[in-house]
Amino acid sequence: MKFVDEATIDVAAGNGGSGCASFRREKFIPFGGPDGGDGGRGGSIYAVGDRNLNTLIDYRYARRHEARNGEAGRGSDQFGAAGADIVLRMPMGTIVSDAESGAVLAELLVPGEKVLLAKGGDGGFGNLHFKSSTNRAPRQKTPGWPGEQRKLRLELRVLADVGLLGMPNAGKSTLIAAVSNARPKIADYPFTTLHPNLGVVRVGPEQSFVVADIPGLIEGASEGAGLGHLFLRHLQRTHLLLHVVDLAPFDEAVDPVAQARAIVAELKKYDPALHAKPRWLVLNKLDMVPAEEREKRVKDFVRRLRWKGPVFEISALTREGCQPLVRAVYEHVAKLRNVVPDDPDPRFDDATAGGAAS
Known part of the structure; x- marks a missing residue:
């Protein structure tokens, strides 16, 4: 396997799903009230140190990593599903830094260590979230928050005594x-x-x-x-x-x-x-x-x-x-x-x- 000790990748966490503005509509229940659920959280991207890897060659060719967006909320009190997280396995000794600012985000020195690289956006609120004793028919809802996007530089420094x-x-x-x-x-x-x-x-x-x-x-x-x-x-x-x-x-x-x-x-x-x-x-x-x-x-x-x-x-x-x-x-x-x-x-x-x- 070719030894590669430097790579640059783009990571994009998932956006949060939008909330839903919905009201319960059933026969013989004229005032069912709000039942719009919240949106799901977007998927996050993590890095994990793997002692079985010794090169960054996987990231030389796979440069873009995107997590799924969260699902939108629905009526009938249904909350949107969260987007699946992405785990990027990297060799021990990898330094992850922001390509633009140069700030070091993580150093993978412990096997199995899990580090957050890009946080998924939170889901938006449905109108079910806004109901109260004084606001019995809210029509408010909020969109989901965007997920983090970063350009990262990976640098491998082998762990040796x-x-x-x-x-x-x-x-x-x-x-x-x-x-x-x-x-x-x-x-x-x-x-x-x-x-x-x-x-x-x-x-x-x-x-x-x-x-x-x-x-x-x-x-x-x-x-x-x-x-x-x-x-x-x-x-x-x-x-x-x-x-x-x-x-x-x-x-x-x-x-x-x-x-x-x-x-x-x-x-x-x-x-x-x-x-x-x-x-x-x-x-x-x-x-x-x-x-x-x-x-x-x-x-x-x-x-x-x-x-x-x-x-x-x-x-x-x-x-x-x-x-x-x-x-x-x-x-x-x-x-x-x-x-x-x-x-x-x-x-x-x-x-x-x-x-x-x-």
Whole structure:
């Protein structure tokens, strides 16, 4: 299924039905009195978060959503039927905002959460509603109220605890495939990943976290180079960023330190709050570096980058170093969740990636 994370839709709630002005007319009942019923309420439009959806593709092609109008009131004390409501199911993490004002109307963060997008109009009053001891033959009635109409912008930001950040071909897709059961496309050319991938990483029984892999970021993304900043929004809900660096690029003229600095600069241009998130350095593809040179190359990279945070040395292809990384990430995420991590289950020692795909 094609991944779509933006859409614009029009929603129109139903109008309320008009009230009825009617009088009871039966043989031998000359003064039956008013019996015109009220109109029915128009249908409303709601949004509901659905954990089984992961794209807004349904709303890319179905842009207009209209609820039914309420029925008009009738004589013989008959009230009009209410219009049926419409429930729009959207993936978790969807932000619904008004397209004209930009005001955020809802963020769907809880499964099954139901949010009103457009309220249906109330039904009008029939003359039965106006009868009193002093007004025994009212002829008043009111029309139904119109339903709300809005143009809405839908934006999906995936819900993940950890986000992978790095240049194309840094090994992010290989890493998420190594630590979870997510199976993204992996190839030996840049921009293999064209949309975000989610994976659930199992550390032990009832110990897991969600990791998100987005397309690679390159220098000049703020000016539209590569895929630009198109998918960086999906990292804004994460608690931790893993900056994956290719320590053994194919082109010897490429400087990994310059690439790492370019990524950080693009991140700051896009959103200072995202730049301020906790960020760990993950040096990947150590299997392609001779064993006697690894320590020297890692120390030289960290010194030149002037990096002060945590550093992990891994090979996503051989899974070397992945288990300590996964455990450290889980402990960090667990603290943010106010959960005290238990001792790891020995059954999971060998399974660096035993997880279910999201």
